[in-house]
Amino acid sequence: MAPFSVEPSELVDFSQTSLLISACSIAFNPLFWNIIARQEYHNKILTKLFGGRSQTACYALAVTIFTLGLFRDSLYERALRQQPSHPLLADTPEVKYLAYALIASGTTLVVSSTWALGITGTFLGDYFGILMDDIVTGFPFSVTEAPMYWGSTCSFLGTALLYGKPAGLLLTTWVWVVYKVALAYENPFTAEIYVKRERAREAGKNERKKSR
Numbered sequence: 001m002a003p004f005s006v007e008p009s010e011l012v013d014f015s016q017t018s019l020l021i022s023a024c025s026i027a028f029n030p031l032f033w034n035i036i037a038r039q040e041y042h043n044k045i046l047t048k049l050f051g052g053r054s055q056t057a058c059y060a061l062a063v064t065i066f067t068l069g070l071f072r073d074s075l076y077e078r079a080l081r082q083q084p085s086h087p088l089l090a091d092t093p094e095v096k097y098l099a100y101a102l103i104a105s106g107t108t109l110v111v112s113s114t115w116a117l118g119i120t121g122t123f124l125g126d127y128f129g130i131l132m133d134d135i136v137t138g139f140p141f142s143v144t145e146a147p148m149y150w151g152s153t154c155s156f157l158g159t160a161l162l163y164g165k166p167a168g169l170l171l172t173t174w175v176w177v178v179y180k181v182a183l184a185y186e187n188p189f190t191a192e193i194y195v196k197r198e199r200a201r202e203a204g205k206n207e208r209k210k211s212r
Helices: 017-043 043-050 055-080 092-122 147-163 166-211
Strands: none
Touching: 017 043, 017 055, 017 166, 043 055, 055 092, 055 147, 055 166, 092 147, 147 166
16 A cells, blocks of 8 residues: 555545534625625615714624634634544645745735725725725735635635645635635626716716806
C-alpha cells in the first residue's frame, strides 16, 4: 500500500452533523443579507425600525453581518476539527506555506476592500440610499471586482489546507458556488441603483435648463 493511501470513504465524514451545519451557515449568510437589504431598499424596514436614521440602520446591519460571519467561521472550524485529515495535506510543508499565503492574501483583500469602501460602502449602504460618489477602481478592485467574496474564499481554502482536511476543500467549493450565485443577484441590482441615480441627476439637469 502506498504510504499516503486513503480510502475515498475516509476523505469526508458525511455522518458528522457539523458538516451540514457549516454548509447551511455558509449559504444562510448571503441569503440573509440579500433579503434584508432588498427589503430595506423597497420598504425601508430597517430605517423605519431605527426611527428614520438610515445610517444607523446600516451600521446595525453591518454589525449583524460581521457577527454572523464570525459565527459561520467558528462553525466551519468546528466542522473541520471533526473531519478526517489527509496525510498529503496535513504532513506536507509546502501545503502549509500555501495555506498561510492564501489566508494572508484573503485577509488582505477583505481588509483593503473595507478600507477602500468604508463601513457603509462595504455593508450594503447602497440599499439604504447611502451611495458612493464614484466607483472605486484602485486596489483591491483592480485585482477583482468582488474582493470581499474572493478574499473570504481564499481564507476558507487556506484554513482547509492548514487543517489538512479534504472536507474543508469540499466546503470551500460550496463557498465559491454560493458567492457566485450571490454575485449574480447582487451585481445587477446594485448597478441599477446607480443607474437610477444617474437618471435622476440627468433629469434634474434637464429641469434646471428648462427653468432658465
